[in-house]
Amino acid sequence: MKDLRRRLEKVRADAREFALMSQLATDVEKRELFKRLADELALEALELELIVKQKGQSDPGDQHEVVEFKSSFQKKRG
Numbered sequence: 001m002k003d004l005r006r007r008l009e010k011v012r013a014d015a016r017e018f019a020l021m022s023q024l025a026t027d028v029e030k031r032e033l034f035k036r037l038a039d040e041l042a043l044e045a046l047e048l049e050l051i052v053k054q055k056g057q058s059d060p061g062d063q064h065e066v067v068e069f070k071s072s073f074q075k076k077r078g
Contacts, residue, residue: 001055008048015041 015038022034 001052004048004052004055008045008052011041011045011048015045 018038
């Protein structure tokens with residue numbers, strides 16, 4: 001279970017990094033690529049968090065930084 005927690009924290013950190021890279025990128029294609037990668041990793045983090053919680057190993061006192069997620073579908077609609 002500790003491996004899952006470590007993986008979860010790594011995925012969250014990577015998602016934050018890609019989100020930041022997306023904001024800082026000057027090239028439009030790179031900005032979109034980094035945003036897509038951040039979104040994919042944010043989804044993976046959510047899935048991992050659900051698994052960890054289902055296993056009963058989550059600590060209610062844990063505070064996690066949230067990475068904003070907007071799917072491509074949501075962006076196109078409004």
